[in-house]
Amino acid sequence: MAVSQNDARARLTEALIRTGDEDRAAFRDLYALTSAKLFGICLRICGERQAAEDVLHEVYLTVWRRAGAFEPGRASPITWLATIARNRAIDWRRANGRRPSLSMEHAAEIPDAAPLASETMEADEESHTLHHCLDGLEDRQRVAIRTAFFDGLTYAEIAERDSVPLGTMKSWVRRGLARLKECLDR
Amino acid sequence: MSDDLPAGPEPDMAAAELALGLLDGEERAAALRRVLAEPGFAGEVERWRFYLAQLFDLWPEAAPAGDVLARVERTIHGGRARPAWAWPAAAAGASAIAASLLVVLLFRPMPVMGPVQQPTVAARAAPMLVAAIVPSAKGDMVKAVYDPGSGMVRLTAASLAGAGKSAELWVIAGDGVPHSLGVLPKGEGMAMPVRQDMRPMMAAGSVLAVSIEPEGGSTTGAPTGPVVATGALSAV
Numbered sequence: 001m002a003v004s005q006n007d008a009r010a011r012l013t014e015a016l017i018r019t020g021d022e023d024r025a026a027f028r029d030l031y032a033l034t035s036a037k038l039f040g041i042c043l044r045i046c047g048e049r050q051a052a053e054d055v056l057h058e059v060y061l062t063v064w065r066r067a068g069a070f071e072p073g074r075a076s077p078i079t080w081l082a083t084i085a086r087n088r089a090i091d092w093r094r095a096n097g098r099r100p101s102l103s104m105e106h107a108a109e110i111p112d113a114a115p116l117a118s119e120t121m122e123a124d125e126e127s128h129t130l131h132h133c134l135d136g137l138e139d140r141q142r143v144a145i146r147t148a149f150f151d152g153l154t155y156a157e158i159a160e161r162d163s164v165p166l167g168t169m170k171s172w173v174r175r176g177l178a179r180l181k182e183c184l185d186r
Numbered sequence: 187m188s189d190d191l192p193a194g195p196e197p198d199m200a201a202a203e204l205a206l207g208l209l210d211g212e213e214r215a216a217a218l219r220r221v222l223a224e225p226g227f228a229g230e231v232e233r234w235r236f237y238l239a240q241l242f243d244l245w246p247e248a249a250p251a252g253d254v255l256a257r258v259e260r261t262i263h264g265g266r267a268r269p270a271w272a273w274p275a276a277a278a279g280a281s282a283i284a285a286s287l288l289v290v291l292l293f294r295p296m297p298v299m300g301p302v303q304q305p306t307v308a309a310r311a312a313p314m315l316v317a318a319i320v321p322s323a324k325g326d327m328v329k330a331v332y333d334p335g336s337g338m339v340r341l342t343a344a345s346l347a348g349a350g351k352s353a354e355l356w357v358i359a360g361d362g363v364p365h366s367l368g369v370l371p372k373g374e375g376m377a378m379p380v381r382q383d384m385r386p387m388m389a390a391g392s393v394l395a396v397s398i399e400p401e402g403g404s405t406t407g408a409p410t411g412p413v414v415a416t417g418a419l420s421a422v
Binding site for chain 2: 024028031035036037039040041043044049052053056057058060061062064065075076078079082083084086087088090091092094095130131145146148149150152153154155156158170171173174175177178180181184
């Protein structure tokens with residue numbers, strides 16, 4: 001299990017590095033390995049397929065141009081790629097003045113528990129610690145932090161969606177983040 | 187245990203808030219200024235990103251349409267196909283200051299740098315973006331207007347850099363990393379094209395920043411000198 005995870009990561013790292021050298025076959029390989037993950041990110045934040053596909057197009061253009069700047073020692077390849085996708089999708093939503101999609105139900109689609117094997121594999125212990133520390137928060141703090149991450153929402157947007165005064169929302173989240181930090185630093 | 191009654195001042199969680207993307211407007215601009223000015227803060231943001239990245243594991247996958255890769259390859263290897271989304275018509279609520287900046291800039295003649303066409307002021311579909319780039323010390327505010335239609339950014343006169351130094355303009359978008367837009371000429375307004383691959387960064391909420399660099403601009407690709415002025419882009 002751990003071996004195949006490491007293999008997958010090695011293969012992805014190699015595809016990304018070779019993409020940085022403008023290797024077209026490596027770029028296709030990279031797309032095959034990562035497009036479902038990155039599209040999942042774009043789709044959730046953009047809230048519509050067409051926009052999400054357009055953003056995904058932008059994301060892979062960015063990856064093609066910036067792959068040479070990827071530093072294997074600093075981040076896992078999937079984290080590097082997922083971060084670009086999330087940032088691009090958020091930029092799109094804000095540039096287009098889109099309101100975040102409204103249903104809190106679809107927030108429930110993201111599983112609560114840590115997966116058995118961590119894809120990012122920065123350090124499995126870190127992963128368990130983050131999930132463990134999130135579990136230690138109050139529900140409303142955990143939900144707000146997860147919403148910010150998975151839906152790409154700002155304080156103002158989360159407060160509006162939950163019909164909570166902005167100041168109250170900030171207070172909850174700040175204290176939640178402080179507690180999270182305390183737990184992570186332990 | 188209840189958090190309903192806060193005891194004492196709220197903790198400063200700006201690094202986490204920035205990493206999560208919770209901030210907007212002036213709060214976000216202030217946090218980005220700290221990234222540029224305080225290495226400790228920048229490190230903290232980086233640490234939060236690292237922790238939060240574990241959440242990507244939980245993100246459900248979804249299959250995109252089959253033609254996305256072909257579209258990407260067409261754009262990279264051939265043709266000059268524009269992405270379909272471009273910039274739609276919806277102009278967000280305009281603030282009074284943003285609107286007045288636009289008026290000032292649109293009706294002030296400025297030299298155009300490089301072989302670019304004059305942006306037209308005619309009716310256009312995409313919302314203009316404006317920023318007031320405010321110096322942290324003394325000095326004049328630089329007003330910037332970005333036209334997504336032409337890809338041009340226009341700026342009022344700046345005298346931010348002393349002799350033997352250059353003022354360089356940066357855009358900081360969702361990735362929190364400054365990307366150079368170019369060096370500002372001394373004492374005159376200007377218009378300059380934004381590189382195609384950097385245009386998506388020119389979005390409402392992105393921050394424009396000016397740093398002081400050696401004559402001719404930073405050679406490292408990142409700001410090397412102090413950041414002397416910043417301002418957030420907003421739609422008009």
